[in-house]
Structures are given as structure tokens and as C-alpha cells.
Amino acid sequence: MKLLHKDIEKDNAGQVTLIPEEPEDMWHTYNLLQMGDSLRASTIRKVQTESSTGSVGSNRVRTTLTISVETIDFDTQACQLRVKGTNIQENEYVKMGAYHTIELELNRKFTLAKKVWDSVVLDRIEQACDAAQKADVAAVVMQEGLANIVLVTPAMTLLRAKVEVTIPRKRRGSCAQHDRALERFYDAVVQGILRHINFDVVKCVLVGSPGFVKEQFCNYMFQQAVRSDNKLLLENRPKFMQVHSSSGHKYSLKEILSDPTVTSRLSETKAAGEVKALEDFYKMLQHEPDRAFYGVAHVERANEAMAIDVLLISDELFRHQDIATRNRYVRLVDGVRENGGSVRIFSSLHVSGEQLNQLSGVAAVLRFPIADLSDSESGSSSDEE
Missing domain, CATH: 2.30.30.870 (Pelota, domain A)
Structure with a gap:
């Protein structure tokens, strides 16, 4: 822009x-x-x-x-x-x-x-x-027969291609059909990478899968690149990073971005920062629940006590049609910043933003514990929006 x-x-x-x-x-x-x-x-x-x-x-x-x-x-x-x-x-x-x-x-x-x-x-x-701020990342989330090629930008997660190929099971004494189908699948994923990933912009390509699929795919891709003298893939080989995921579906991108080795590699990207902030919130909620609040009324109370260290808030809340409701969230953001806290505005088009929206779209990690507000809030639950 x-x-x-x-x-x-x-x-x-x-x-x-x-x-x-x-x-x-x-x-x-x-x-x-x-x-x-x-x-x-x-x-x-x-x-x-x-x-x-x-x-x-x-x-x-x-x-x-x-x-x-x-x-x-x-x-x-x-x-x-x-x-x-x-x-x-x-x-x-x-x-x-x-x-x-x-x-x-x-x-x-x-x-x-x-x-x-x-x-x-x-x-x-x-x-x-x-x-x-546009430190872009690409990801290939895959399993046998399924691959999602995704671009992770500072503001959104864009699905660029979905590759699906039926892979027959291995039969005793004959693996030819299985192997041929697997090659077709790998070829289609390589073509998707070449078509949709701009290596001039992308700093890292994450390849995630369960088991050994990621290793087998990367070996196949670079063997083919050597045979066909594909300089684009060979020159950008250091940008590829293999990481475990539980499946080849798009939702597994969140666990890939949460991986500590990935987080350190992508420390400059906003997407990884959002994922880490959400991980920190969940850890705090598990171990010190009096220092992890969610829901606008609870978080506002914590802000009144100047207790918020990190505010997590979804950009979806700032698109509210009611001006008074929108201003309520703006005041919360301004208040946290005035009190020395940091604010992370999550994109609702990122997997981490989708997860935050399930927690009402607003959460906070506190500097010091505050006793559970549920009793005092029982009369004002209608404030939660």
C-alpha cells in the first residue's frame, strides 16, 4: 500500500x-x-x-x-x-x-x-x-494423496492450491501402482509450488506432514530438480524447512507455526508472533488461570486494574457495525497501551485469529494475578459480545 x-x-x-x-x-x-x-x-x-x-x-x-x-x-x-x-x-x-x-x-x-x-x-x-513488515512465508501441508499450498502473509493465510490424488494401497508382491500414483502426486505438488510461490518474496517454505512424507517428497523434488536442471528450486533449497504436522489439512498450519524451531526461524514474521502470543496465553490459562482472562467484560476489569501485560484482540471486532461497540474495543486498546501493556491485533483470516475468535475475540495475559471475576460478573454477562 x-x-x-x-x-x-x-x-x-x-x-x-x-x-x-x-x-x-x-x-x-x-x-x-x-x-x-x-x-x-x-x-x-x-x-x-x-x-x-x-x-x-x-x-x-x-x-x-x-x-x-x-x-x-x-x-x-x-x-x-x-x-x-x-x-x-x-x-x-x-x-x-x-x-x-x-x-x-x-x-x-x-x-x-x-x-x-x-x-x-x-x-x-x-x-x-x-x-x-511483509516477511512472507509459504507452507506445504501434506499427507499421502493430499497437499495444501498456503501463503502466510502478515495479515492473512491464503490457500493457493489444493492437490488431491488417489493413492492405491501397497499390495503384497507389487507396489508399482502405489509408487506411480505417489510420483504423480509429488509432481503435482512441485508444479503447484513453482506456480504459486514467488521465491523473490518468500523467505521460508515450510513442508509439514505426518510420518516420513515430507522427507520423501523433498528428496523426490530435489532429485527431479537436479535431473531437469531446475535452477529456481536448487538455488532456493535452503529456504525449505521440514517440520512435523498431524495431517495434511489446512488447520494443521497452526501446529506447524507453533513449532519452536519454526518460531525461531520465522521470528520476524507477524504470523509467528500471533501464534506465540496465543500459545503463551493458553499456557498461562493452564498454569496460572488468575493471570489469563478472556471475554470483553473480564478483560476490561483487568485493564481498569492496570494489570494487562499483553492484550490479544481480533480485527473482526473493529468491523462491528455499531459505532459504540467498536469504540469500546478502541478504548480498550488505547487503555492497555497507556498503561504500558502491549497489544496484538490478530487477523481473523489467520488460523490463530480463528482460534482467538472462539474465545470471544479478546483475551489478555496479566502482569499479576487477579481473583476470578466470574462471581462479580454473573450479573453483567450480557456485556459479553
Whole structure:
């Protein structure tokens, strides 16, 4: 993401102009947008024209519209963002108040205006525009006959390819069918890696599987690379790292990223940091439950006592349509930072973010123990959202 212009007043009202440069920037933009915002961008509009003879025709014209945002639709697979709203500025093709859907495009600027730019949104812009944070990782999670090729970016986990090949069982005295099917499977995974992994960007490729599948696959891949003189694979061989996983399904990515050897290798990536923070929370919950809270009401109480060391919060909570509810989470984040705690905002498109959402989307590791609040909270359980 490139920041072209930023004009925010002392009352936190104002606008920014940005250019999304890659698909992941659409995810950041999705997290910036809220109902009631003003969005100005280039778009295509179908316009009806009437000729002097009275015949009516239609053609598509490119124009720049400013709409008041009403609905936001994000396609996670295609990383496409569509924003629907009413036109709020004079335009020769679109009447005031008419509905229009803008599909934001890569490398085309847009201007976003808000009545209030809070700290969480401003942090998101800083993160999106900081190229140093994009320490990307790829992973191949596999078992015999199944492989998922995944890109792990700072903001989301993207499934790029799923390879499925039926592998016949070994028969006594004949393994030919089994071996041929296994070769077809390995070949398909290698082709998926070459097609979907950009080695100029990716710093590490994790290959995870149960048993010896990962070793057998890597041996096969590099033997084939030597035979075919595939310089791309041979030059990037040091980037491949083998690690155990319990299955070849995508959910096993979490345990791969939790592996201590992987964590040390990926210490610069946001994804590994999120996983480690969640692991630390679970350990604390198991061994010192009075220092691990979850649920917004409990965590707010802990913040009032200035007890929060690390706040874990899902970005999904900041997309809440109710402004008062959203502001509640923003106040919590600001309060923890003011009290010297650290804040980790988890992406709901990461496996760790999905797990945090199962714990209400907000949790905290405390500096010192606080007695269980369940009794005092029984009357305010309706606050938990």
C-alpha cells in the first residue's frame, strides 16, 4: 500500500489517499472501511443515452464518484473488495443519492474520509504501508494423496492450491501402482509450488506432514530438480524447512507455526508472533488461570486494574457495525497501551485469529494475578459480545 496524502485534523476528522499495490492491500482496506465513511474512487458506470431519432442505447463510462459507504463485500479468495453506497457529490453521469457499487482496483488510488480516525485504523494504515513488515512465508501441508499450498502473509493465510490424488494401497508382491500414483502426486505438488510461490518474496517454505512424507517428497523434488536442471528450486533449497504436522489439512498450519524451531526461524514474521502470543496465553490459562482472562467484560476489569501485560484482540471486532461497540474495543486498546501493556491485533483470516475468535475475540495475559471475576460478573454477562 502506498500513502499519497494524509489530512487529519486535531478533532481526528479528515481523509487519506491510498493506492493498493497488491491483493493483500484489499484486506487492509476492508478493515479501514466503515459504514458512513466517504469513499472517492474511479469506477465504471453504465449510462443510457438517447439519440436525436429517439433510439436508446447504453455504454460504459469511467468516472470518479464519491459515495457514502453502506455495505462492504470482501471476497477472501479473489481478494476483491466491492463497496456499495449512495452518491454524495455532483456527477454528470450519476444523480445525487443514486446507488452505485465501486469495485476497488489494484494500482488505482482512492480517497477515504472519516468523521473520526481512531488509533486502531491509523495503526492499520501504518502497518499496510510499511514494506518491512511483509516477511512472507509459504507452507506445504501434506499427507499421502493430499497437499495444501498456503501463503502466510502478515495479515492473512491464503490457500493457493489444493492437490488431491488417489493413492492405491501397497499390495503384497507389487507396489508399482502405489509408487506411480505417489510420483504423480509429488509432481503435482512441485508444479503447484513453482506456480504459486514467488521465491523473490518468500523467505521460508515450510513442508509439514505426518510420518516420513515430507522427507520423501523433498528428496523426490530435489532429485527431479537436479535431473531437469531446475535452477529456481536448487538455488532456493535452503529456504525449505521440514517440520512435523498431524495431517495434511489446512488447520494443521497452526501446529506447524507453533513449532519452536519454526518460531525461531520465522521470528520476524507477524504470523509467528500471533501464534506465540496465543500459545503463551493458553499456557498461562493452564498454569496460572488468575493471570489469563478472556471475554470483553473480564478483560476490561483487568485493564481498569492496570494489570494487562499483553492484550490479544481480533480485527473482526473493529468491523462491528455499531459505532459504540467498536469504540469500546478502541478504548480498550488505547487503555492497555497507556498503561504500558502491549497489544496484538490478530487477523481473523489467520488460523490463530480463528482460534482467538472462539474465545470471544479478546483475551489478555496479566502482569499479576487477579481473583476470578466470574462471581462479580454473573450479573453483567450480557456485556459479553
